[in-house]
Amino acid sequence: MDIRIDDLQGSAIQALLQTHLNAMYEHSPPESVHALDLEALRHPSITFWTAWDNHELLGCGALKQLSADHAELKSMRTASAHVRKGVARVILRHIESAARVKGIQRISLETGPHAPFAAAQKLYMSEGFVECGPFANYVLDPYSLFMTKALL
Template sequence: MDIRLNDVTGEQVIALLEEHHQDMLLHSPIESVHALDVSGLQAEGVKFWCAWLGDELAGCGALKQLDAKHAELKSMRTASKHLRKGVAAGLLKHILKDAQESGYQQLSLETGSMAAFAPAWALYQSFGFEFCGPFANYPLDPYSKFMSKSLASI
């Protein structure tokens, strides 16, 4: 698996981001879907990676700066064809390393609260994330779960 910073405008990337957004809408109302769109992923302070298996896009993930010491994990998605092959774990390990090297002391994320998100919770917990309250500008929302990890521990 080749993980690299990626241009958000490629056809496969846009298709995976659209799949991600549509899947979020199956489980949460639109006001509770916080996935970044293409312009959000191109914003200053956001790094976006893709995992490639040959010429196939296997997954993606992003790191969004909240402040000098705190970043947010965004847009984690594995392509349906590549589920349960270690793509998400590989991306998460890569992003955690980059976050620590960038000087962040804390990494947080927002994910869904429905049972469909249980595999994501388990992945994040296996990397040391713990459930927490809302952070940054997120409101308390029954459709959201929040998790955070100190980067001093990796």
């Protein structure tokens, strides 16, 4: 698996991100969707990675720098043909490693608390994330589950 920083220009990643956004809106009301669109993901505070097997896109993930030592995990998505093959775990560990190099001491995330997000919750818990309260500009929301992990 080749994981690399992506410029979000390719049609494959654009399609995967649209699938991601569509799923978020399918399972949460618009005011509770915190997934970022293509333009928002191009913000200088965000580093975006894609995972590839030759020319086939496997998945993606991003890290949004919130402060000098705190970042947010964003846009974690596995291509449907590669779900349950460990792609997300490899991407997550790659992002954590890159965060440590940047001096990040904590990564937080927001996901859904309901059944459609169960696989994501299970992954994050198995990688050491624990539930926490809202962070950054988030507020309590019945459609949000907040998690965090201290990077050692």
